[in-house]
Amino acid sequence: MTTIMPKRRKDKxxxxxxxxxxxxxxxxxxxxxxxxxxxxGAVIVALFLLMAIFAPLLTPKDxxxxxxxxxxxxxPNFIPGxxxxxxxGSDEFGRDFFSRVLVASQQTLLVGVLATLIGLSIGMVxxxxxxxxxxxxxxVLMRLVDVMLSVPSLLLAxxxxxLAAQPSxxxxxxxxxxxxxxxxxxxxxxxxxxxxxxxxxxxxTAVGIRRRTIVLRHMLPNSMGPVLVQATLTxxxxxxxxxxxxxxxxxxxxxxxAEWGLMLANAxxxxxxxxxxxxxxxxxIIIVALGFTLLGESMREALDPKNRR
Amino acid sequence: xxxxxxxxxxxVFQRKGEKPFTAVDGVSFDVDPGQTVGLVGESGCGKxxxxxxxxxxxxxxxxxxxxxxxxxGTNLLSLSDNQMRERRGRDLxxxxxxxxxxxxxxxxIGLQVTEVLQRHRGMKGDAAKRKAAELLDKVxxxxxxxxxxxxxxQLSGGMRQRALIAIxxxxxPRLLIADEPTTAxxxxxxxQILSLLKELVTDTGTALVMITHxxxxxxxxxxxxxxxxxxxxxxxxxxxxxxxxARHPYTHGLLGSIPRLDAPKxxxxxxxxxxxxxxIPWDNGCAFAPxxxxxxxxxxxxMPVLETDGPGQLRCHNPVELADAVREGAR
Ligand SMILES: Nc1ncnc2c1ncn2[C@@H]1O[C@H](COP(=O)(O)OP(=O)(O)O)[C@@H](O)[C@H]1O
Ligand code: SF4
Ligand SMILES: [Mg+2]
Numbered sequence: 279m280t281t282i283m284p285k286r287r288k289d290k291x292x293x294x295x296x297x298x299x300x301x302x303x304x305x306x307x308x309x310x311x312x313x314x315x316x317x318x319g320a321v322i323v324a325l326f327l328l329m330a331i332f333a334p335l336l337t338p339k340d341x342x343x344x345x346x347x348x349x350x351x352x353x354p355n356f357i358p359g360x361x362x363x364x365x366x367g368s369d370e371f372g373r374d375f376f377s378r379v380l381v382a383s384q385q386t387l388l389v390g391v392l393a394t395l396i397g398l399s400i401g402m403v404x405x406x407x408x409x410x411x412x413x414x415x416x417x418v419l420m421r422l423v424d425v426m427l428s429v430p431s432l433l434l435a436x437x438x439x440x441l442a443a444q445p446s447x448x449x450x451x452x453x454x455x456x457x458x459x460x461x462x463x464x465x466x467x468x469x470x471x472x473x474x475x476x477x478x479x480x481x482x483t484a485v486g487i488r489r490r491t492i493v494l495r496h497m498l499p500n501s502m503g504p505v506l507v508q509a510t511l512t513x514x515x516x517x518x519x520x521x522x523x524x525x526x527x528x529x530x531x532x533x534x535x536a537e538w539g540l541m542l543a544n545a546x547x548x549x550x551x552x553x554x555x556x557x558x559x560x561x562x563i564i565i566v567a568l569g570f571t572l573l574g575e576s577m578r579e580a581l582d583p584k585n586r587r
Numbered sequence: 588x589x590x591x592x593x594x595x596x597x598x599v600f601q602r603k604g605e606k607p608f609t610a611v612d613g614v615s616f617d618v619d620p621g622q623t624v625g626l627v628g629e630s631g632c633g634k635x636x637x638x639x640x641x642x643x644x645x646x647x648x649x650x651x652x653x654x655x656x657x658x659x660g661t662n663l664l665s666l667s668d669n670q671m672r673e674r675r676g677r678d679l680x681x682x683x684x685x686x687x688x689x690x691x692x693x694x695x696i697g698l699q700v701t702e703v704l705q706r707h708r709g710m711k712g713d714a715a716k717r718k719a720a721e722l723l724d725k726v727x728x729x730x731x732x733x734x735x736x737x738x739x740x741q742l743s744g745g746m747r748q749r750a751l752i753a754i755x756x757x758x759x760p761r762l763l764i765a766d767e768p769t770t771a772x773x774x775x776x777x778x779q780i781l782s783l784l785k786e787l788v789t790d791t792g793t794a795l796v797m798i799t800h801x802x803x804x805x806x807x808x809x810x811x812x813x814x815x816x817x818x819x820x821x822x823x824x825x826x827x828x829x830x831x832x833a834r835h836p837y838t839h840g841l842l843g844s845i846p847r848l849d850a851p852k853x854x855x856x857x858x859x860x861x862x863x864x865x866x867i868p869w870d871n872g873c874a875f876a877p878x879x880x881x882x883x884x885x886x887x888x889x890m891p892v893l894e895t896d897g898p899g900q901l902r903c904h905n906p907v908e909l910a911d912a913v914r915e916g917a918r
Pocket of ligand 3: 631634635636766767
């Protein structure tokens, strides 16, 4: 779905870079408003954002409290299912599962956004330098980026997270963000190179505008369209990869924290007794990742010069 | 001394694994202060490359530039990139063919004018904005203050080219190079832009190098015309001389292939046979020989040199006889 296969990833990134200079115009926006795919994506993303932001207000119960009434039945391996007041029933510690699924969205949003922002920033610095200077700077930086791109991203993230001495959500964030660096770098670099040989950069050069101004004012802003599209798509990948790392036990080991990936991992032990424990977080991850992907893909399509009219 | 003296300018493109390609081959011409000089020829004859070489705008790699382009005593071709950046926009301006793609789509017209004023004049804030509005007004853009905050896509093609002219002339350069400034515009707009250019250079005493493939443009604008073919100047003449008795068969072809308003009804246009891509290199004789109605044996063996011919210059072994030329000119 969103995890672009390593081999084809390079092509996809390059393809997106070609859309450089085609900024998010009103025209592109109009096209998106007519597209059901874009609307679906936007609605999912909006609902997710609302859910994450207002989670503390929306939770019917305290997600961290171990409710005695959920523990009253002392049968081993019995976890109460849905009951009045506890929509999704209990988790293995007698906590309200519905509230926990809700608050976990905050964790997902935080990890997704931070990982994407960090990856975006580092990637943009590398890609921006390569695109602005060209020549050997470009060659060296892009060799580096190609090496990073050639390693499957989840594998790279797992290695980075596994190397961390003390697993925490920060190791997850950093592992996931490093994986996105080469994508952003290559993308921005491609877009900047396209801008470099554009007519309006030539025209600005022809009136003596300083090189620094050319890069910052005439090349960079025009190169941002594809980068923003990719950032939206990356949010989906980041969410999936962060969940995967938690699932594999490479995230924060604190069992109090509500996190979809971790919930999924814990649910494995009770799969026969209470499959819903795996079902709800899994559905949540899939829907949110799908939302960002649909939105990002329709943005990409709307920005594609081939679809302009 | 002329304002700009181009001497023996040559540009050779060389890509790895490809044969070197000479796009401009020993071009020399002068531009006096306030004078308008035309560079005319079919597409691909080296007009744009000539102007980019003078402006120092050719790509940094993949080409070799020879000769000199002396502007007010300084050889521009020997200046460093930063020295050239100081001069561009201040001493030398350039207007390009496609006004839409020559403007930055994501920043306002106002900023695109004021950034030049800030760069060379140190003007900022309201002073720069006022000056920018004044410049837009001068190039005939109505409601200039409002236009400052608009974006290129909100302007029509003609208005965009006017804005670009305003940007190029913002710091009153003494030389303006216009590379087919009307080619991308509607016919009705073309005439307006040309008369605007004429008016501006006359008012300000700016010298103008007018690049075009269209002799009709030259007719109303240029004092002197250089006709280019295959990277070389083949004929140089004062405007009236060119129109009344052009002597080079290629110039004749160009004249024959533009519609004349005074031509008798039913007379057919005579397009020049072939195209520039049929070029044989000049070192095997005359590059125009395969297309030339006047070609003689000599043309395929020795390269014609540019020689003084009356008040102009001519590169041809067998030029159109003056008597014919006059007759044709008076037709
Ligand atoms: N960057 C370049 N690399 C290689 N060849 C070029 C380059 N720019 C122009 N040329 C070639 O130089 C010749 C002259 O081009 P140009 O000056 O643009 O023609 P025009 O007279 O139409 O403006 C053409 O044959 C063109 O293919
Ligand atoms: S030199 Fe010969 S081939 Fe060339 S233009 Fe003159 S007559 Fe024609
Ligand atoms: Mg040209």
